[in-house]
Amino acid sequence: MTGGTLQQTDVETLTHWVGGSGLAGTSGRFAEVTDPATGAVTATVPMASAEDADRAVAAARSAFPAWRDTSLARRTRVLFRFRELLDARAGELAAIITAEHGKVLADAAGEVARGQEVVEFACGAPHLLKGSATENASTGVDVTSLRQPLGVVGVISPFNFPAMVPMWFFPIAIAAGNCVVLKPSEKVPSAALWIARLWAEAGLPDGVFTVLHGDRTAVDALLTHPDVAAVSFVGSTAVARHVYETGTAHGKRVQALGGAKNHMVVLPDADLDVVADQAVNAGFGSAGERCMAVSALVAVGGVADALVERIAARATALRTGDGRRSCDMGPLVSAAARDRVTGYVEAGVADGATLVVDGRSTPVDADGAGFFVGPTLFDHVTTDMSIYTDEIFGPVLSVLRVDTYDEALALVNANPYGNGTAIFTNDGGAARRFRTEVEVGMVGINVPVPVPAAYYSFGGWKGSLFGDTHAHGAEGFHFFTRGKVVTSRWADPAARGGTGGTGVDLGFPRNV
Incomplete structure (x- = not known):
């Protein structure tokens, strides 16, 4: 239930984080936070009103x-302290992620570690914010x-990365001297509050990091507020387009990362056992709820039968259940997400694809009525089927068959998304050609999930990105700052009392 007034007495009621402490909302609207492995309601979270957003901003x-006037040295000390606290207590954050998102603990720990990479990168702010100088550019x-x-x-x-995705942005923004208002997903709000308390413990001044919970009311308030200078967004393509168009219409700098349909191209010379392992990892990790998940495997030149057999054997051996137990894959984040994925499975069958592994009947190791769909594998998928055209955001892997490399490349490039892709081959020339010709922002060569290191930038092409600046890396520092150029002349002390050699000249100044 989202947007309704709840009467809950047996679960925790969360707050916003404003000015260095918890702050109750004024809207009277709440959303339920559930444990997706059991279906139990664990908390209620306030949905911000426009007035709440005003107070946060x-x-x-x-x-x-x-904070802008705080020296880089002092800012960096706070970042290093935050980094050390996060490193020591990463397990706490991973447990919160598993409890609200559902991904297994090892996956949640990996998410925290990848976010930590950006924190460490941001600790280099004194170097990354250096300007430049030219002496005697003109006389x-x-x-x-x-x-x-x-x-x-x-x-x-x-919702899918409650810690890592916010950490793509706020460490760099804070290091650069900005103040951040974070609007987390209402499905997974507790990680943001935990991070806010950690910032306070690290010595970040009150107000520099704010958490505003909510739905579209909170989103639109940030996009239209006159005191918000820029907005970073990650989510579906439809919402990314709305964020970009609304934010830019209100004079804001916007980077909006949208949806994806990531392809894994497999050439005939590839090691099929390695490919099968990596296809399972990339297709079913985090129950497929990753914008970089592989959802379409393009088998080239007759390798499909052997590859499907290998993937099916591995998929059926996975253990699905509560992420706090000894399982390989956890639940989807909500009942609505589960129903959406099972609806696509039904559509794939109706469209004529071959259902090799049916995750709807997977046994699960969990208590209660969790939101589970097991690993699902389709073969003989065509590009007009909804399981191919749509971003399912679940553990559904589709195998498409083509005869040649050129057909595979054309298929990938025809897709409206351009987030991530991978090619598996032992042919260096083919890999180099694919790297050059594929119209996708992040490319893996024998790497199925090519998420770049923090000192590079993350972002796709086409319908996967609105705005021209990617996340973190050097582009992150560029996004959260604006350039200024200062041209100065100081009179020679020996020439004081005169004009300094300038005189009156109404012509356009030239560098001489």
Whole structure:
């Protein structure tokens, strides 16, 4: 239930985090937070009103001047302290992620570790924010460039990575001198509050990091608020388009990362056992709820039969259940997500695809009525089927068959998404050609999930990205700052009392 007024007495009631402490909402609207492995309601989270958003932004705006003027050395000390605290207590955060999202603990720990990489990258802010200088660019004139923070920035994050995706953005934004208002998914709100308390323990001043819970009301409030300078978003393509169009229409800098349909191309010379392992890892990890999950495997030149057999054997051997137990794959995040995925499975069967492994009947190791769909494998999928055209966001892997490399490349490039792709081959020339010709932003060569290291930038092409700046890396620092160039002249002390050699000249200044 989202947006209704709840009467709950046996579960925790969460708050926003504003000005360094918890703050109750004013809307009277709440959403239920569930444990997806059991279906039990564990908390209620307030849905922000426009007034709540105003208070959150005002607190961040009030904190900005002092944080902007804090030296880079002091800012960096706070980041290092946050990094050390996160490193010591990462297990706590992973447990929160598993309890609200459902992914197994090992996967949640990996998420935290990848977010930590961006924190560590942001600790290099003094170097990454360096400007440049040219002495005597013109006679007696020096030119310097510098980068300055934007002010209050919004981060709107999805449910599938409650820690890692926010950490793609807020460490860099804070290191650069901005104040952040984080709007986490209402399905997984507790990780954001845990992070806010960790920032406070690390010594971050009140108001520099704010958590605003909510739904579209909160999102639109950040997109239209006059004191919010920029917004980062990760989510579905439809919402990413709305975020980009609304934010830019209100004069904001926006980076909106949208949906995906990631292909794994398998050439005939590839090691099929390695491919099968990696297809299972990339297709079914985190129950397929990753924007970089492989959902379409393109088998080239007659390898499909042997490959499908290998993938099916591995998929049926996976253990599905409560992520806190000894399982390989956990539940989907909600009942609605489960029903959506099973609906696509039914559609695939109706469209004529061959259902090799049916995750709807997978036995699960869990208590209660959790939101489970086991690994699901389709063969003989064609590009007009909904299981191919749509982003299912679940553990459904579709195998498409083509005869040649050129057909495989054309199939990938014709897709409206361009987030991630991979090719598996032992032919270096074919891999190099694919790297050059494929129209996708992140490419793996014998790597199924090519998420770049933190010092590179994350982002796709085409319908997978709105805006021209990717997440983290050097582009992240560029997004959260704006450039300024200063041109200066100082009179020679020996020439004081005169014009300094400038005189009156109405012509356009030239560098001489």
